[in-house]
Amino acid sequence: MRRRAAVLTAGALTGTLALTGCSGSGSGPERAELSVSASYMPQPVSADMAAGFLTITNRGGTGDELTSVSSDVAGEVTMHSTSGGAMTEKSSFAIPAHGRLVFRSGGNHLMFEKLKRAPKQGQTVTLKLGFERSGPLTVEMPVKATTYNPSTGH
Numbered sequence: 001m002r003r004r005a006a007v008l009t010a011g012a013l014t015g016t017l018a019l020t021g022c023s024g025s026g027s028g029p030e031r032a033e034l035s036v037s038a039s040y041m042p043q044p045v046s047a048d049m050a051a052g053f054l055t056i057t058n059r060g061g062t063g064d065e066l067t068s069v070s071s072d073v074a075g076e077v078t079m080h081s082t083s084g085g086a087m088t089e090k091s092s093f094a095i096p097a098h099g100r101l102v103f104r105s106g107g108n109h110l111m112f113e114k115l116k117r118a119p120k121q122g123q124t125v126t127l128k129l130g131f132e133r134s135g136p137l138t139v140e141m142p143v144k145a146t147t148y149n150p151s152t153g154h
Contacts, residue, residue, distance in 0.1 A: 032134050033060035034095065039141040041112070042148055043121045050074070050119060052110035052127070052141060056101045065092045066101060068130035075114030077127070082107055092132070105149075119143040 039054035050073075058064060069077040079090045093108065095101045103109050112125075119125050120143060127139040 030062055031060050032058050032062050032064035032095065032097070032131070034058055034064065034131065034134050034137060036129070036137060036139050038150060039127075039139050040144045040148065040150065041119060041125055041141050043143055043146045044112075044115065044118060045146055047118060048113070048115050050112040050115060051105075052077075052112060052125070053103045053105060054110075054139065054141065055103070056095055056129070058095045058097060058099055058101075061097050062133070063097045063099075064095045064134050065132040066095060066129060067092045067132050068128075069110055070128045070130075071112060071125055073116055073119055073125045074112035075116065076112075078111045078113060080109050080111055082109070095131075121145050 035057050037055050037057065039052070041050055041052045044050035056066065066079070069079060071077050079093060080087050081090050081093075082088075090108075093101050101108070110127075123143045125141045125143060127141055129137045129139060131137075
């Protein structure tokens with residue numbers, strides 16, 4: 001009887017481990033793998049507003065969505081798209097599997113509103129990016145000259 005109980009317990013434990021391995025939270029092609037590059041903020045010319053640009057790359061096999069941005073330097077950070085010269089506030093942006101989401105001058109961009117302090121060239125601004133599926137990312141965004149134009153075109 002004792003041997004049978006041990007076999008049943010071992011079988012139940014193996015089944016539990018097998019189910020845990022199928023939860024989808026592990027690594028592999030079924031999840032997003034996000035990273036941020038080319039981030040910068042041109043030194044603001046306004047006392048209460050600034051723009052920000054960056055690229056989010058997804059090397060994973062599942063898409064995700066950028067759903068929020070916050071910063072200690074601003075009362076609010078909003079996300080915008082620009083199409084045909086018209087700017088539209090967005091609540092989220094898709095980041096495709098094996099793709100990129102680019103925020104650049106004249107296109108998608110971040111607006112830092114209600115600035116708490118005026119960021120100056122040479123300083124950095126801390127951002128927290130929130131996503132639908134992935135954990136948050138913290139980004140140190142350098143403040144560049146007002147006329148900065150990166151070689152990457154972002």
